[in-house]
Amino acid sequence: MHIDAFFHSWVGMFVTQSILHTLVAALIVDTALSAWNIANPAVRQRFRLLVVILPVVTFPLYQAISPERGSPLFRLDAVLDVTRWFNLQLWGAFPLGLLFLAFCALTSALFAFQELLPIIKHTSAAPLDDDEACTPEPGSPLDQALKSIPGPRPEAMIIDEAECIIFSSTGKRPVVYISRMFVLSLTPEELRAAVAHEIAHIRRSRRPTMVMLFLLRSLLFFNPVILMEFRRIIQEEEKICDDFGAALSGRSAMAQALVKFRDCEHAEQAVLFSDMASPLRDRIVEYGQSVQFSNRIDRLEENPAAPANSIVVFCCVLATIVTVNYYLV
Template identity: 25%
Template sequence: MNGAVSQSLGWALLHLLWQGTLVAVALAVALRVLDRRAASVRYLLSCGALALLLVLPALTGWHHYVSLQKAEPLPLAPASLKRTAPVTQAPGFVLERAVDQRSPVAPLAARPTPVLERALPLLGEHMHWLVFAWALGVTVSSLRLLSGWLKLRRLVREAEPAPAEWQEALERLARRLGMSRPVRLLRSAALDVPAAVGWLRPVVLLPVTALTGLSARQLEMVLAHELAHIRRYDFTVNLVQTLVETLLFYHPAVWWMSRVIRVEREHCCDDIAVGTSGNAISYARALTALESLRVLPLGTASPAMSALGGSLTDRVRRLVAAPATRCSSRWVAGASLVTLMSGVAVAGPLVALALPPAPPTATAEAPEPPAPVSAPMAPAFPVPAAAPAPLMAPPAPPALMLAQAPAPAPAPAPAPAAKPMSSGKRDMDEDPDSDYDSDEDTTRVGDKPLSVDQLVALKVAGVTPERVKELESLGYEPTVANLVQFGHADMTPEYVKEMTASLGRKPTAEELVEMRHVGVTPERVKGLAAAGYGKLSADDLTQAAALGVDERFINELRSAGYDKLEFDDLVELRALGVNGEYVQALKAAGYDKLSAEDLTQFKALGVSPEYLRTLREAGFDKLPAEQVVEMRAQGVDAAFIRKLRDEGLDKLSVDELIRLRSSGVDADFIRQLRKKQ
């Protein structure tokens, strides 16, 4: 790297330490003033602050580089009159001690220099090591990012398409959110939280546990959250944010701002999901239910957008807290962004003051003319006495403007459908900790006057007087909860009658809503009955539709030799991704009489035909299923066996291999023991 470029880059990275601290303090003041429910404004300000941290070192480095390029050599002078100490240049300081050999004040050159004047030249001499350390850190961070990206792409490749019913539900939600781009819905057994991936071809990854552990309405709310990430282009913003983290990994302010951005991003998507469902309490319960289904750790940072990002406790507390004055209008967002980005304009003069133009570069062949004997010795580049004052004055205006930005003109009230919390009047003496929830509202329409919350919920669900009479004619109570749920599920009298006939009984309103959401149809019920599963409950039918257990899947397993499976076994096999192709591959490997439990364990532990083939090549053929499961669970594979054989252990049984592996005894341990002997 060119010397001037290396020096400029190094000083830019060093100056960012105090510049980034100032920006972080200004952002903290702004966030302190802003309402914590104004997620969109807080998110915009945080993104602007992080972008400013990327602009400031670029301005600083460019200013320093240009100053170096404009430096001119000094005029020649007789070498016999003056000896020049080596010149070391640092931003704002050029130290040059010119000692006249004929001057009686020559001993002044031995006076101690200030600490800063000694430290900066030393730092400038070793700047290339600082730049090298930064480049090494960027390389390590890039490798970590690349590893996470490759893992994410592998998850997408291995995921399976979700049931067609849920793909259609996702498309309906996307249309309600005003999205035109197609979004694929995939399910994966390797995930335990939903995630949104991609920009040009976005994908929503759905864990298998969410299909069976969440109600239909809760799952729709979670999907709305993921679609909100895609609609807001959060995946692209997150990639840029990760790039900034990689380049400026050494600065604590960068990591703090990134954490704030991720938290506020989840809050923004929460607001959109609540606006889609119309009830914040139900959405908070959906997040809590999704958290309870998690069994795997979150792992390292990933470009994917997850519904459980940020602190779940803080998000739920924010959702159920009393609504505050909104300040998320477009006027406020624009004014706040302009205010923060105006720091770029302030940063230019600030950098110019902190880094005065580089002085002329002196060389041994071109020394400066000797100063008069009576003149005091001074630095080659004098710094005016008044210069320090402007250095400290400019940081104040950005913080002040940031604090004043959230004071806009009154904004129009948001539409009722987008309000995350109900605003209707309720009797606080009855239950001060409760809030309106249409899921639990048993108020009959027509019995007494309805509250504002109830009227809004009914209107959003498309309830009309005809719908009320229709519900009564079907034999269901016309409560607010039933009407709202039936409206969101687009329930029709024909569907209710057909499902009643298919089940042989009258299903409850909650059962009808859940079955309707996941796509349970009379045809699907008849198909399952024709396949031998004719006495299923509404919950069983909901699970079957959510996971894709249908007549085709059952016949596929039957053709592979599994024709008398319990329904719970079918659900578990389908959830883990066991299909006819996998069963046939195991048969070809010699395992053609496995029970449903064995199949489940094989698939859950990753016992593949390739793994069985490597065991057979290592001399372990036709092992009982229990031993295969235990070996795979302990990590005994062909490579482990081969390394032990290289150390002389070539006649080990399965039990001995498992004992060695579980105890941590491997070929390296044996080799080290032999070296000690």
């Protein structure tokens, strides 16, 4: 099979157009978020969901509406016909499309190793046993923080570690794990905010939207733009959970809990990276996490801007993406 035949097949058109449509949708969404200065992470996440969902849905829809979308007549009048790029011959030897397919294969490998395998490992990993974690004593700061949070509460477990650790396990028996070191470093309000943040993760993980989102994301495993956009959705998820903690304890308490966690992590990493042989990759990851923490802290410390009418903006963005992407083949 010639490579150009693949790009004109249904599967080839889906692969190329879904990537192109995701890229353009992401640019339009970013444009809208900055044009209307949308800061609310729940609203931002809803917009970003469009980037993941639409490319899966729109291609079959476009083809159903106009089966001749792949024809030369349509391609000649399109805003962008990406096969023009794919048919460019590099050094007269091989088409650029081959490079594109290699990039898709690399993205698929990244998805398998960075997203799918960790989830499988996490699912099959045994939960921490009682030797590693213990329940908080009644009346202790963690117990009080947990009891002050309205709604259904998961279990909380303390880990005896000399590091700042806080995470939650979802599933049938949701648990919030927190290290004693981190509990001791927080004020009662900050602890309440931190625990509320983890509880928000547990509550939100049960929403069908997130499960459906991951399934859709998995369907587009070859798509490099989705790889980045999914991570941005996860960052918005963190901010949504920050807002839950901030709503219960105040923005400043949530911000302070994050500052303390970041500083604690910094100290640990400084010890770790004092060895000059630390891989560059680890340093880059650490830097990326630090930037994300700083963004979250800055957002909590700023006064939230007055919101625009998000339904009107959402409809406007949706219509723009659907219309522009129709002319991209």
